[in-house]
Amino acid sequence: MTAKSTGSSARRKQGALIEWHDVSYTVTDQVTKQKKTIISNMYGLAQPGRLLAIMGPSGAGKSTLLDVLACNNSSQGAALSGRITVDGAPRAARQFAFISCYVQQKDVLLSSATVREVIHTAALLKLPYRGMAAAAKRELVEATLKELDLAGCADTLIGDETIGLKGISGGQKRRVSVGIELVKDPRVLFLDEPSSGLDSEMALGVMSSLVRLARKGRTVVCTIHQPNSDITDCFDDYLLLAGGRTLYGGLWSGAVDFFARAGYSCPSFKNPTDYFMSVITRDEAAVDTLATAYAKLRLGLLAEAADEGRATASQLGLSATAADGGWSTYSTAGGGALSATPQSSSRLAEFAATAEAADDGEEMKGGGTAAAVALDVESGSGRGSGGGYADRADVDASGALEEPAGPLVPVWFQVGVLTARVWRTWIRSPVMLASELVQYLFFALFVGLMYFRFNDKLGEGDFNRIACIWFSFAVLCFTPSYTAVTSWAAERLLLKRELDQRLYGINTYYLARYAVLLPFEMAQCALFLCVMYFFVGFYPSAANFFIFFAVLSMFQIISEGLGVCCAVVTKTPTSAVIMLTFVLLVLLSFSGFLTVKTPVYFVWVQKMSFFTYSFSALLDTEFAKISFVGAEGQTVPGMEVLPASVDTGLTTAQNIGVVAAQVGGMELIKLAALHLAYRLKWL
Numbered sequence: 051m052t053a054k055s056t057g058s059s060a061r062r063k064q065g066a067l068i069e070w071h072d073v074s075y076t077v078t079d080q081v082t083k084q085k086k087t088i089i090s091n092m093y094g095l096a097q098p099g100r101l102l103a104i105m106g107p108s109g110a111g112k113s114t115l116l117d118v119l120a121c122n123n124s125s126q127g128a129a130l131s132g133r134i135t136v137d138g139a140p141r142a143a144r145q146f147a148f149i150s151c152y153v154q155q156k157d158v159l160l161s162s163a164t165v166r167e168v169i170h171t172a173a174l175l176k177l178p179y180r181g182m183a184a185a186a187k188r189e190l191v192e193a194t195l196k197e198l199d200l201a202g203c204a205d206t207l208i209g210d211e212t213i214g215l216k217g218i219s220g221g222q223k224r225r226v227s228v229g230i231e232l233v234k235d236p237r238v239l240f241l242d243e244p245s246s247g248l249d250s251e252m253a254l255g256v257m258s259s260l261v262r263l264a265r266k267g268r269t270v271v272c273t274i275h276q277p278n279s280d281i282t283d284c285f286d287d288y289l290l291l292a293g294g295r296t297l298y299g300g301l302w303s304g305a306v307d308f309f310a311r312a313g314y315s316c317p318s319f320k321n322p323t324d325y326f327m328s329v330i331t332r333d334e335a336a337v338d339t340l341a342t343a344y345a346k347l348r349l350g351l352l353a354e355a356a357d358e359g360r361a362t363a364s365q366l367g368l369s370a371t372a373a374d375g376g377w378s379t380y381s382t383a384g385g386g387a388l389s390a391t392p393q394s395s396s397r398l399a400e401f402a403a404t405a406e407a408a409d410d411g412e413e414m415k416g417g418g419t420a421a422a423v424a425l426d427v428e429s430g431s432g433r434g435s436g437g438g439y440a441d442r443a444d445v446d447a448s449g450a451l452e453e454p455a456g457p458l459v460p461v462w463f464q465v466g467v468l469t470a471r472v473w474r475t476w477i478r479s480p481v482m483l484a485s486e487l488v489q490y491l492f493f494a495l496f497v498g499l500m501y502f503r504f505n506d507k508l509g510e511g512d513f514n515r516i517a518c519i520w521f522s523f524a525v526l527c528f529t530p531s532y533t534a535v536t537s538w539a540a541e542r543l544l545l546k547r548e549l550d551q552r553l554y555g556i557n558t559y560y561l562a563r564y565a566v567l568l569p570f571e572m573a574q575c576a577l578f579l580c581v582m583y584f585f586v587g588f589y590p591s592a593a594n595f596f597i598f599f600a601v602l603s604m605f606q607i608i609s610e611g612l613g614v615c616c617a618v619v620t621k622t623p624t625s626a627v628i629m630l631t632f633v634l635l636v637l638l639s640f641s642g643f644l645t646v647k648t649p650v651y652f653v654w655v656q657k658m659s660f661f662t663y664s665f666s667a668l669l670d671t672e673f674a675k676i677s678f679v680g681a682e683g684q685t686v687p688g689m690e691v692l693p694a695s696v697d698t699g700l701t702t703a704q705n706i707g708v709v710a711a712q713v714g715g716m717e718l719i720k721l722a723a724l725h726l727a728y729r730l731k732w733l
């Protein structure tokens with residue numbers, strides 16, 4: 051993509067013609083282990099320049115169909131059968147991912163970023179690094195903001211009501227979710243219930259944005275729940291499902307008539323979708339009646355199209371599909387769904403008109419191609435049987451599926467973009483930042499006052515020093531590890547979404563996160579130590595102070611890693627906190643302070659624990675330079691009063707070396723835990 055191609059004319063996007071033929075989807079129920087068919091023998095078509103709304107009662111299979119069409123289905127033991135084509139060619143999942151996008155129902159957005167920042171970050175991660183200037187990306191972001199009517203709130207924070215961070219409205223959030231996908235200029239948009247959870251005005255705002263995107267040529271497919279009449283006005287095409295079957299598929303404008311012909315006349319002044327839903331949820335026989343009527347209609351249209359010579363049976367795939375329900379009513383070959391019925395005989399013309407309207411005087415390859423495709427069929431040129439348009443020579447070359455040869459964005463650039471984002475998140479979270487700093491400051495003062503000015507009396511000065519270091523460990527292990535659990539809970543969904551979209555890898559995330567987090571942790575440790583060290587009166591030497599700083603910083607980093615590991619391997623923050631508390635208490639117990647002799651069955655804990663080596667390193671550092679005065683006035687060197695339980699048998703340097711090695715080990719474990727959690731779908 052070149053800078054030029056990002057101009058406003060490029061926003062007129064060619065959609066893709068998606069057809070599904072005899073599609074069924076079966077899963078193995080996790081509980082009963084029985085096979086369960088969620089959608090069966092479905093046919094349909096989503097066209098460029100049009101918005102297709104998929105409706106049905108809860109459990110009808112709407113989300114499943116959307117996932118299947120968007121290549122988003124990943125259930126274990128699931129089986130997909132049937133044929134899905136894109137512009138006539140069999141859909142190739144990897145290529146399709148480059149031209150389509152999927153907007154999930156739940157908005158997963160970074161609450162501390164502004165609307166513009168969120169979309170700009172998406173642009174930086176999704177658009178090619180080479181061949182597209184930074185200015186062009188910014189221009190594209192501005193175009194996206196305008197296209198989705200978000201320019202007015204571009205510099206407002208996304209916000210999060212649950213943590214009291216004021217931000218944009220629910221409807222705007224939904225449009226930002228669309229914007230994140232729109233920056234890569236997809237030809238096809240799939241949206242799972244884009245209006246759910248929004249009030250009617252916000253829902254209409256979102257749907258109107260989708261219509262605008264469709265009118266610019268894109269193919270838009272969404273599932274929807276209980277739309278009001280303003281929202282149904284946004285539909286071009288309509289697919290009604292129940293129990294995994296299709297009850298209607300075609301023009302929205304033909305749905306009422308279809309129901310009436312099947313014996314269900316919608317009363318005047320009643321919202322048709324409310325009526326349809328009440329018919330199929332209250333009257334069980336209606337589902338069968340409508341499914342049968344729809345299947346007959348489809349076959350009738352198919353035969354009619356063949357009779358009229360608009361396409362031959364073989365071109366239509368009739369011979370291949372007659373046995374199993376026939377060609378889709380929706381099929382282009384069928385003259386465009388209900389075009390053959392009196393009430394909507396001009397579907398092709400209407401389709402072409404839609405494309406023309408969207409074209410708005412400019413060349414719109416998608417609409418043009420789609421109309422040409424449809425008209426082509428009518429003129430009898432037809433398609434290859436069963437294979438859609440796979441073997442057509444007249445598919446617009448610009449409509450070919452594109453897949454970049456190499457990675458779009460180099461890893462170092464991804465790390466840079468993510469580092470900037472993590473940095474912004476920290477400095478924009480004053481509550482989190484302040485509460486962290488207050489915690490460190492509070493505990494530093496607390497420990498300082500608790501052991502204020504050590505003395506050198508044997509039995510008191512030595513005990514207080516050991517207890518003070520142990521208590522500092524308690525503070526520095528709980529605080530960063532609990533923060534890690536909390537921030538993981540806020541980050542995991544965003545990370546999962548972005549990893550799923552292959553915007554970056556786990557190693558990139560790790561590098562970016564810790565490029566920001568490590569300096570923060572060291573600064574917090576320095577704050578704690580500066581206050582506590584001098585308050586209590588540890589040995590006043592720069593060398594000792596820096597050894598304390600180095601060991602406590604490493605100690606904190608390992609503790610944070612433990613927090614991440616517990617958070618990653620558990621599903622909820624509550625279970626992570628329970629697990630973490632248990633682990634930390636065990637480690638604190640066997641650091642050598644609480645027990646004179648460690649029971650033999652816990653020796654392994656002591657030998658492996660980072661508490662043991664950190665404790666020993668700091669005690670050696672402090673006690674090597676001081677001495678105590680006994681009850682009889684005798685002087686006792688510090689090293690002689692150190693209890694054997696805190697002696698690892700190593701020198702100070704060796705103890706520090708072991709802690710450094712444990713930092714490396716913990717980082718590797720943390721990275722492996724992140725990879726494993728993603729692979730095993732724990733995120």
Ligand SMILES: Nc1ncnc2c1ncn2[C@@H]1O[C@H](COP(=O)(O)OP(=O)(O)OP(=O)(O)O)[C@@H](O)[C@H]1O
Binds near residue numbers: 086108115
């Ligand atoms: N992996 C799965 N294992 C077992 N059952 C499943 C699985 N996926 C979906 N189902 C079931 O299939 C049916 C259709 O699910 P789907 O989510 O597609 O329905 P829906 O029409 O989108 O419903 P809703 O509007 O409530 O989201 C539901 O009964 C659902 O419980």
